[in-house]
Amino acid sequence: MEVVYPGHVKLTDKEKTNICYLSFPDSNSGCMGDTQFHFRIRRCPGRRSVVQAHTDYNKDCPAALQSVVLLSKLPFVTLYNYIVSVIAPEYFDNGEPCLEAACHDIDQWPDPCPGETLNLPIMGTVVQVRLPSRSDKVLTSPQIKNPSVPTMPANNILPSVSEVDVYSAFLPVLPHIQMLWELVLIGEPLVVMANSPTICSGTVQALVSTIWPFKYCMDFRPYFTIHDSEFREYTTKTQAPPAVILGVTNPFFAKTLQHWPHVLRIGELAVSSPKTINKLKKVGTIKTLDSKPGYPDKEASGGSECNALKRYLLELTQSFMIPLERYVASLMPLQRNISPHKGPPRLKSFDTEAFLKTIEHSGPQLTSGLKGDWIALYRRFFRSGNFEGWLRFRQEEVNQKLQALHLEVLCQADLLTWIQDKQEVEIVDLILRLREKLAKINENQLPVSNDMLSRLQHHHDMIVCSLPEDLQSVLKSNHGN
């Protein structure tokens, strides 16, 4: 590794080795000229998240193979690919100073905030991007609308920070798109074999995006090499293949991963003659839904083919997701069960069998024309990390909402009357619970208004003041020291 910017960044030796190997071709085959792609690595213990890297290497002169790698924890694939495409040629021409300049520019970038439009200076130009937000409408073209952002002349407007061109990525395998969607949804091990890192990383990224708005919750490696520190772990034959999606270029993997149930091969000339070169190998009968031929339905598409494909995938995912969401809604406690003198109510547990009963009469077959064994698909989904991740997220979200509702009720309750016939120890218990709530609000773990916060604080103070003086002074000495 020649240089690392900024200098204070510490990478472990293992991380460095991984990055070095991943930044270059994994085999002698195929790559010509500049190549751009991205990969993900596992951070060493204690630094848990996975890092995305975006690489551009210059192969004009094989003896002087050089790579520019951008590392980030954020999944903004499109943005970073663009940034690397700006920085790398400059670096290959002018060397180190331009990395320093680029890092200086990046230092000026504002913190990312969902829904905001950011103007990001980089190497003399300004990139304008809008960060996605959960409240975004599905499938509208991104709107840059935030007049409060100081206007800077933006030379480049990126339509999205992370959306990949699914149509180009899947063009060679379009007939299999529905099966691929199923495999990703239920978290099956899947390897994409391609001739270049660009193709395999793009395809893997496109695969994990097919189940949006579900988040793909298992590991995926857009580009994976035989030198990767997880190579043994992921290719072991002594255990079932791990639930990961790998993108590879080295032909060696064809042998190493021959025991994998799903292999997607994408040939270099695929675009021109997809049928002959691309194939999806599958073992057993994974596919549970019957597919309609001829996806995407081009006639139905109002816009481009890419949008048609996106809409097709989204509708498929939503057909699958809506019954789940409807069932979760039925697990909500009743408003009248929220009492200031009880703990906040919680979402009832997700009972997979009870859920499967509900889909007999209102399942995805209503919103999707697809026939097939939806129940089997749900069962496989329940065993996957995607379900676990989705459910945990929904539970957290709902429980946070319930806590906020509970707080509201607590704020409205007449606690001073309530404590009149209560013992000191129980009043102290109430005070401690109020303090716990206040602390949580102050740590921004609960979404409540300032008004509510001050009312809660007022409640707390009034209760403390109603206590015997010696206890008051004890509680006051304790609070806020």
Next chain:
Amino acid sequence: MGLMKSHFGSHIGLSWKINNEGADIVSSDFPALTMASGPYNYSYIFKYIIIGDMGVGKSCLLHQFTEKKFMADCPHTIGVEFGTRIIEVSGQKIKLQIWDTAGQERFRAVTRSYYRGAAGALMVYDITRRSTYNHLSSWLTDARNLTNPNTVIFLIGNKCDLEAQRDVTYEEAKQFADENGLMFLECSAKTGENVEEAFLDTARKIYQNIQDGSLDLNAAESGVQHKPSTPRSALSTDQTQNKEGCSC
């Protein structure tokens, strides 16, 4: 005696399953998926106090018990710090409300309210510093004078991981405990050894006193206010709200 049937205790009879009250903060109970709507899931609150000389490790014992972690470089406690944890004794959920008091001499004058209504007192000395052991009789006098006769007093010899520096033998302290009718254990807040046992044994003893009637929840002068124990259904909480004129 500040031990009481919690206002909501009677709910517990219905089979609500909740891991513990703190679960709603960390949401860590996934993937057990046994969430239910939650009343306060404890039927009693026991007030504990922790007393003893400065530096014997009172705050560390509390931290080890509530967080299961050793707190190195613990700052001096000023006034009082609170810790809570819900435990189970004989199938009953009990919330411990633990008052960690300042060991410094200058705070001793203002500690009356610490003792008031305590169901349990953990009296701590440091096995490597004899002076902290020698002061026990004065702490015990305070505890006896300022609490109810039924308050369970548990003697803890802390820092038993520092065997090489031991300054008070187990036997000597055991004898002191026996002579004064105290429960006794040597613990280590650092390794966690016997810490759970000390807090839980105290609770078991208090609960046993309730069960065998020696601790009378109805005795007004004991400071124990017995809560009306008419069974409440989920509906009756609504009535409670209405009675309170809560206009929500």
